[in-house]
Amino acid sequence: MGTEDKTVSRKNNNVNALELKEVTSGYSYNRPVVEGINLQVPKGGFVGILGPSGSGKTTLLKIITGLHKPWYGTVEFYHYNNGGKPVIGYVPQVESVDWTFPVTVREVVSMGIWNQSGTGPMINKVAGEKIRYVLENLGIEEYMTRQISELSGGEQQRVFLARAMIRFPDILVLDEPTSGVDYNTRETILEVLANLNEKGTTIILTTHDISGIAKRLPWLVCMNKHIVSEGPPTEVLTTENLLETYGLVDTESVGR
Numbered sequence: 001m002g003t004e005d006k007t008v009s010r011k012n013n014n015v016n017a018l019e020l021k022e023v024t025s026g027y028s029y030n031r032p033v034v035e036g037i038n039l040q041v042p043k044g045g046f047v048g049i050l051g052p053s054g055s056g057k058t059t060l061l062k063i064i065t066g067l068h069k070p071w072y073g074t075v076e077f078y079h080y081n082n083g084g085k086p087v088i089g090y091v092p093q094v095e096s097v098d099w100t101f102p103v104t105v106r107e108v109v110s111m112g113i114w115n116q117s118g119t120g121p122m123i124n125k126v127a128g129e130k131i132r133y134v135l136e137n138l139g140i141e142e143y144m145t146r147q148i149s150e151l152s153g154g155e156q157q158r159v160f161l162a163r164a165m166i167r168f169p170d171i172l173v174l175d176e177p178t179s180g181v182d183y184n185t186r187e188t189i190l191e192v193l194a195n196l197n198e199k200g201t202t203i204i205l206t207t208h209d210i211s212g213i214a215k216r217l218p219w220l221v222c223m224n225k226h227i228v229s230e231g232p233p234t235e236v237l238t239t240e241n242l243l244e245t246y247g248l249v250d251t252e253s254v255g256r
């Protein structure tokens, strides 16, 4: 059975890692950027969110991670083993982070486990080993002591992924994890994510890359302020859905 079947069947087993009900939110009064969002993400699911610039994808991810609050509606999480909230790892868009101050890869990654890694510049042995393990997994162990500002976009992207992975999250949320990276980096990132998903991590990512990423994922959500459609790529990546998602509906042909 392929990953696709597995994820789709999980979608139907009624165990959700998280569920958004009627979520509406935004940044200025009376101008919601996401509206009436109903979304269920199954435990162990791998979900891609597609939509044009400004369609509310990042806002939705921030609502899931708790960085931005819904105006209306609720976000509910599955109660993980410890009976509490899941550990959520968040990988922001690389371009949204300004690393002008001097900080090494090792220090950035250790921020993911700040309270376990020792105080200040001292990173304890266990944390140091975890950091090395995760960096090796991502093929960037040789950058350990480099300044983050010296790295390329694709390398920085993997450092942020490492920072989120080091917490061994139950849910990993990534904002355009492959934007601006080359083919090999994209494949490495996708392979790492597929392995984490195989081990049970629930993954939610946004992407603009339809052929390189979206159509290879088991479940897609198309959004443009509202959810336009969701389902497996074969059902969702239709011309009609994409035109509606990207606001390119041919008004002449529909007689408007």
Ligand SMILES: Nc1ncnc2c1ncn2[C@@H]1O[C@H](COP(=O)(O)OP(=O)(O)OP(=O)(O)O)[C@@H](O)[C@H]1O
Pocket (backbone or CB within 6 Å): 027, 028, 033, 051, 052, 053, 054, 055, 056, 057, 058, 059, 060
């Ligand atoms: N901090 C903020 N303050 C005010 N408006 C914001 C803020 N963040 C986002 N917005 C606005 O909310 C809308 C949705 O933005 P969001 O970043 O969620 O879209 P997106 O789909 O992730 O876009 P992109 O693909 O370009 O990253 C946009 O119109 C944006 O200008």
